[in-house]
Amino acid sequence: DTGVSQDPRHKITKRGQNVTFRCDPISEHNRLYWYRQTLGQGPEFLTYFQNEAQLEKSRLLSDRFSAERPKGSFSTLEIQRTEQGDSAMYLCATQIGNGSPLHFGNGTRLTVT
Amino acid sequence: KQEVTQIPAALSVPEGENLVLNCSFTDSAIYNLQWFRQDPGKGLTSLLLIQSSQREQTSGRLNASLDKSSGRSTLYIAASQPGDSATYLCAVNFGNEKLTFGTGTRLTIIP
Numbered sequence: 001d002t003g004v005s006q007d008p009r010h011k012i013t014k015r016g017q018n019v020t021f022r023c024d025p026i027s028e029h030n031r032l033y034w035y036r037q038t039l040g041q042g043p044e045f046l047t048y049f050q051n052e053a054q055l056e057k058s059r060l061l062s063d064r065f066s067a068e069r070p071k072g073s074f075s076t077l078e079i080q081r082t083e084q085g086d087s088a089m090y091l092c093a094t095q096i097g098n099g100s101p102l103h104f105g106n107g108t109r110l111t112v113t
Numbered sequence: 114k115q116e117v118t119q120i121p122a123a124l125s126v127p128e129g130e131n132l133v134l135n136c137s138f139t140d141s142a143i144y145n146l147q148w149f150r151q152d153p154g155k156g157l158t159s160l161l162l163i164q165s166s167q168r169e170q171t172s173g174r175l176n177a178s179l180d181k182s183s184g185r186s187t188l189y190i191a192a193s194q195p196g197d198s199a200t201y202l203c204a205v206n207f208g209n210e211k212l213t214f215g216t217g218t219r220l221t222i223i224p
Contacts, residue, residue, distance in 0.1 A: 004156075006156075033211065040216065041216055042117070042202055042204070042214030042215050042216050042217055043157070043202075043204075043212075043214050044214070045211045045212070045213070048210070048211060055210075056210070056211070091156055091157070093157075098144075098210055099144065099145060099164065099206075100162075101147060101159045101162045102147060102159065102204075102212060103159060104149075104156040104157040104158070104159075105156050106155055106156040107155070107156045109154070
């Protein structure tokens with residue numbers, strides 16, 4: 001059990017560019033969540049997957065955002081045409097099933113200049 | 114609207130003291146509640162998970178309680194140490210299969 005792994009740890013990009021983040025879950029964790037956290041705030045829910053199925057998307061997730069979990073293992077979160085307001089920490093979390101503890105990765109810090 | 118509140122936003126305590134962190138939530142029909150710790154620039158570390166049917170959970174020097182009727186949870190830390198300095202986040206599952214977080218309490222233990 002190596003924990004939830006996120007890559008990259010940091011990403012600096014210019015406004016208008018596309019970025020993609022990756023999350024590798026703890027093995028056998030079939031639920032995978034993406035959250036976003038800004039300075040001084042708690043994480044906010046973006047979307048989650050049960051295996052490869054994306055079951056819910058927050059209204060925070062505009063059409064510039066897309067997430068996938070093609071084989072029910074790793075997941076990617078893509079942001080197209082980045083804006084300065086997208087600057088935040090993007091956190092991935094996984095759990096073995098509803099009601100079990102949620103385990104977070106160390107996040108990807110995005111800075112849009 | 115389902116909300117989670119943590120007050121105070123920051124707390125400083127001398128080393129060795131016992132302390133209590135507070136969390137309140139607006140809807141008593143919760144599924145479970147989880148306490149996390151977050152160090153600067155890092156992800157969240159799960160501390161304790163309390164199911165709806167439970168009143169408290171303990172792990173080492175940490176004890177979390179849950180009172181659904183009053184919409185409150187507390188995290189008790191015994192014999193605080195400088196290594197306990199971090200932001201502590203409370204998160205509630207309101208039965209909608211995701212966690213709603215408070216804004217956290219930033220704890221500083223003074224040596």
